[in-house]
Structure formats: structure tokens, C-alpha cells
Amino acid sequence: SQKIEQNSEALNIQEGKTATLTCNYTNYSPAYLQWYRQDPGRGPVFLLLIRENEKEKRKERLKVTFDTTLKQSLFHITASQPADSATYLCALAGYGGSQGNLIFGKGTKLSVKP
Amino acid sequence: DAGVTQSPTHLIKTRGQQVTLRCSPKSGHDTVSWYQQALGQGPQFIFQYYEEEERQRGNFPDRFSGHQFPNYSSELNVNALLLGDSALYLCASSFGRALYNEQFFGPGTRLTVL
Numbered sequence: 348s349q350k351i352e353q354n355s356e357a358l359n360i361q362e363g364k365t366a367t368l369t370c371n372y373t374n375y376s377p378a379y380l381q382w383y384r385q386d387p388g389r390g391p392v393f394l395l396l397i398r399e400n401e402k403e404k405r406k407e408r409l410k411v412t413f414d415t416t417l418k419q420s421l422f423h424i425t426a427s428q429p430a431d432s433a434t435y436l437c438a439l440a441g442y443g444g445s446q447g448n449l450i451f452g453k454g455t456k457l458s459v460k461p
Numbered sequence: 462d463a464g465v466t467q468s469p470t471h472l473i474k475t476r477g478q479q480v481t482l483r484c485s486p487k488s489g490h491d492t493v494s495w496y497q498q499a500l501g502q503g504p505q506f507i508f509q510y511y512e513e514e515e516r517q518r519g520n521f522p523d524r525f526s527g528h529q530f531p532n533y534s535s536e537l538n539v540n541a542l543l544l545g546d547s548a549l550y551l552c553a554s555s556f557g558r559a560l561y562n563e564q565f566f567g568p569g570t571r572l573t574v575l
Contacts (some may be wrong), residue, residue, distance in 0.1 A: 351503075379561055381564075383566075388568075388569075389568055389569070390465070390551050390553075390566030390567050390568050390569050391504065391551070391566045392566070393563045393564055393565070393566075396561060396563070398561070436503050436504075438503075440561075448506045448509075448517055448519060449494075449496075449504075449506060449564065450506070451496075451503030451504045451505070452503050453501065453502055453503045454503055
């Protein structure tokens with residue numbers, strides 16, 4: 348069955364450092380991979396989408412890579428700030444019949460300490 | 462411009478009861494998807510509505526049903542509630558069914574089943 352793993356449940360880093368979160372998947376060939384941010388008690392907020400034929404995408408301090416050979420995506424936040432503290436979710440989406448179906452990982456809780 | 466709104470915010474029910482949750486999509490959006498998020502887990506896809514019809518369904522029993530109205534708002538109904546139905550129920554809207562379209566999530570409805 349399809350499986351998504353996010354590297355760890357929690358990641359603690361110092362302000363100013365780069366946070367790197369990992370999303371691995373098995374038994375799936377996604378057309379798109381998305382990253383979301385979720386704050387406690389709130390719904391997820393879309394951050395970035397990357398297509399299977401794209402290797403890297405950037406948005407301000409965020410960078411996402413997508414390696415379909417390794418079946419892995421890396422999500423980087425450079426110059427991290429305490430305000431970046433949240434849970435980050437990766438989500439996969441396929442073609443055709445699964446158009447409406449986003450498959451989410453459990454998320455990684457990022458804490459940025461001042 | 463209001464984003465995705467959901468009601469109620471919180472709900473407490475007992476086993477065997479029925480519940481209806483409501484969602485109004487972001488202005489201009491025509492597609493609504495529903496997700497269930499248990500504590501410490503990522504959201505799980507329940508179903509998607511487009512043009513007032515259920516288009517995709519996740520691995521949820523028939524106790525979970527929905528509806529989309531002509532104004533694109535949507536309802537999620539759960540019958541014969543079980544303790545395991547306790548979760549945060551999220552609604553997401555987008556323009557069109559394609560998953561490269563950004564999904565906008567509402568704040569969710571926290572359902573507790575006693």
C-alpha cells in the first residue's frame with residue numbers, strides 16, 4: 348500500500364540555521380508533491396507545489412526538491428525564525444482517478460529556538 | 462475576501478448519534494474536499510465534491526456522506542458515530558478538481574464522540 352514517511356516527528360533548530368525536512372514515499376508515483384504548514388488548531392496552509400518533472404522550486408526562504416528516483420522530497424527553510432515554528436506536512440497527488448485524493452504524511456513539528 | 466469557513470467550530474456527540482458539518486468555500490472556488498485529521502496524524506481524504514456530485518472517495522465507510530449545493534457550499538454527514546470518529550474535520554476548496562490548483566483549507570471542526 349502507499350506509504351509516506353516524514354523523517355521525524357520533531358525537529359529542533361537554532362534561529363538563523365537552515366531547517367531541512369524529509370518526505371519519503373513508497374508504492375506510489377506521484378504527479379505532484381505539495382508542502383503545507385499547519386499551526387495548532389488551524390487548517391493546513393499551502394506553501395509550495397512541485398511537479399514530477401521539476402527538480403527544485405523556490406519561494407522566498409523556502410526551497411523544495413523532488414527526486415523521483417530516490418522517492419524523496421526535501422523541504423528547506425533558510426535563515427529560520429521562531430515564527431517558522433509549526434508542523435509541516437507533505438502531500439502527494441497522482442494522476443487520473445486519484446485526482447481528488449491528496450495523501451498526507453504525519454508531519455514534522457519544527458521548533459526554532461531564539 | 463473570506464477564506465474557507467466551517468461550522469461549527471467544536472461539537473460533542475455521543476456514540477450512535479448523527480452529525481452534520483458545514484463548509485463554505487473561498488469565493489470563486491467550485492470544488493470542495495473533506496479530510497479527517499486524528500490527533501498527531503496527517504489529514505486523510507474522505508471525498509471530493511464538484512458540480513454537486515461526489516467525484517472521488519477515500520477509504521471511508523458509507524456512514525460518511527456529503528452534499529454540495531448550487532452555491533458550492535458543502536455538508537459532511539456522519540451517521541452512527543463511533544468513538545474513533547473523534548477528530549478534526551477539515552474542508553478544502555479549490556477552483557477545479559486538478560491538484561496542481563492550490564488547496565485552501567478551513568480552520569476545521571473539532572468533533573468529540575463520547
